[in-house]
Amino acid sequence: MAKRKILSEHQIHLIAEALADPRRHEILQQIGTSKNTASCTDIRGRQPITAATLSTPLAHFGRVAWTIGRPVS
Secondary structure, eight states: OOOOOOOOHHHHHHHHHHHHSHHHHHHHHHHHHOSSOOOHHHHHHHSSOOHHHHHHHHHHHHHHHHHTTOOOO
């Protein structure tokens, strides 16, 4: 069984912030339900946003993953 990690208030805040925005929530759902790795092109194909606009949520997700100990590749 995996060891449980206690999240700090800062980590909880980052996660809540990522999920609070409707567009970020949609993007996260899209990434989570992708059968393969979701590329930026795939995400933009289903979201009416520019590449520059997409970079902000992706950077935020990267910070969330990094701060809870799961660096994104």
